[in-house]
Amino acid sequence: MTWPLIDLRTTPHGGRSLFAFQPIAQGTKIFACEVPFAHVIYKDYRREVCAQCFAYAASTSRSIGDSRTWSIRSCRATAETVWFCTDECKVTWESGAIGPLIADVNALLGKAKIATRRNSARDGYDPILPNGPTAQITQDYIDKAWTDVEDLASSRTRLSAYCLTMNLEDMELEISRSVASAIVQRYVFDHRLASPVVSSIISALDPWTEALDLQSSELSNVSVRPYILAAHLRVYAFLCHSLPKHLRLYVPTARHILARDTGNAFGIWDGDSRDEMLGWGLWAGASYFNHSCCPNVKKTRVGRAMHFTTSRSVEIDEELCISYIDTDQTITQRRRDLEDSWFFKCRCQRCQSEELGEASPH
Numbered sequence: 189m190t191w192p193l194i195d196l197r198t199t200p201h202g203g204r205s206l207f208a209f210q211p212i213a214q215g216t217k218i219f220a221c222e223v224p225f226a227h228v229i230y231k232d233y234r235r236e237v238c239a240q241c242f243a244y245a246a247s248t249s250r251s252i253g254d255s256r257t258w259s260i261r262s263c264r265a266t267a268e269t270v271w272f273c274t275d276e277c278k279v280t281w282e283s284g285a286i287g288p289l290i291a292d293v294n295a296l297l298g299k300a301k302i303a304t305r306r307n308s309a310r311d312g313y314d315p316i317l318p319n320g321p322t323a324q325i326t327q328d329y330i331d332k333a334w335t336d337v338e339d340l341a342s343s344r345t346r347l348s349a350y351c352l353t354m355n356l357e358d359m360e361l362e363i364s365r366s367v368a369s370a371i372v373q374r375y376v377f378d379h380r381l382a383s384p385v386v387s388s389i390i391s392a393l394d395p396w397t398e399a400l401d402l403q404s405s406e407l408s409n410v411s412v413r414p415y416i417l418a419a420h421l422r423v424y425a426f427l428c429h430s431l432p433k434h435l436r437l438y439v440p441t442a443r444h445i446l447a448r449d450t451g452n453a454f455g456i457w458d459g460d461s462r463d464e465m466l467g468w469g470l471w472a473g474a475s476y477f478n479h480s481c482c483p484n485v486k487k488t489r490v491g492r493a494m495h496f497t498t499s500r501s502v503e504i505d506e507e508l509c510i511s512y513i514d515t516d517q518t519i520t521q522r523r524r525d526l527e528d529s530w531f532f533k534c535r536c537q538r539c540q541s542e543e544l545g546e547a548s549p550h
């Protein structure tokens with residue numbers, strides 16, 4: 189699928205961004221990404237979220253007493269049980285190559301996590317970090333930590349010893365599942381078990397290459413939240429230890445996926461009201477949209493797909509932006525949200541003119 193109305197260009201203010209190739213009327217669908225390249229639904233929501241279309245059971249229950257979980261399920265001996273909103277979703281999921289393989293892998297990861305619980309005395313220190321967790325964060329420090337964990341993973345004996353006492357946390361298991369879902373997709377495409385759903389912005393790229401082409405936020409993320417590095421190293425070690433051999437080959441790419449997850453992934457929400465975040469996903473092509481505090485594009489999740497529609501008419505060569513945050517806030521709150529969670533200073537037109545207003549004498 190090609191998208192003739194949009195064009196990827198480099199900006200002076202925010203890396204690459206999408207622009208209008210021609211004037212576009214309000215309400216036009218300019219891009220859709222049919223499936224997430226990596227995703228996870230949080231453990232607590234798995235019975236309530238359809239594994240095929242991500243429909244949330246509680247959104248459809250009309251009165252008190254209505255069931256808030258789905259009852260149609262797929263349970264194969266080798267796989268994690270998953271639930272569906274309709275028989276149609278179940279049939280679609282079961283006839284695809286990717287969903288059942290991800291469920292198989294998730295069953296393995298769930299069992300492997302239980303084995304890591306044997307030592308529950310981690311108390312904040314993890315030998316996987318070089319020089320302890322308080323060292324200054326630089327790119328060299330991060331690179332050294334990754335070299336060390338790759339070295340650990342090169343010996344099955346040392347890796348097993350480490351993993352059996354690592355006490356992987358629940359959120360680290362969720363991150364592992366998300367990375368594993370990308371690895372399964374790569375495996376399926378490489379072995380031609382299914383054709384990739386190509387909905388690329390850069391049409392020559394397959395979804396895997398496109399995901400790895402996204403901007404990395406590794407250094408900014410780890411600098412703001414140093415504990416993320418230890419979590420990512422544990423996820424890497426855990427995946428090297430737990431995945432079957434044919435998938436383990438792809439684990440070296442985990443660092444690149446993890447570096448691109450924060451800063452590019454979208455939350456999977458229950459609906460427009462965004463009361464509950466059910467998990468997250470990486471819709472690779474969709475992450476080329478920059479942010480604006482006065483956006484002209486609206487992002488909507490339609491089942492597994494992300495659709496992008498103009499929210500007003502757009503002129504030729506105008507930048508096409510969504511909003512990453514609540515834009516009803518003041519410039520100070522917006523800046524704080526973008527800098528804390530997205531690690532950048534917003535250079536959109538609204539922020540620039542509000543900045544000038546702040547600077548000018550009253």
Ligand SMILES: C[S@@+](CC[C@H](N)C(=O)[O-])C[C@H]1O[C@@H](n2cnc3c(N)ncnc32)[C@H](O)[C@@H]1O
Pocket residue numbers: 201202203204205401402403451452475476477478479480530531532533534535536
């Ligand atoms: C999801 S990516 C968007 C695509 C990205 N520009 C690229 O080249 O891959 C988000 C990153 O784009 C940049 N960005 C997005 N919106 C911006 C804005 N309004 N002002 C400055 N930088 C922005 C920031 O570096 C941010 O971390």
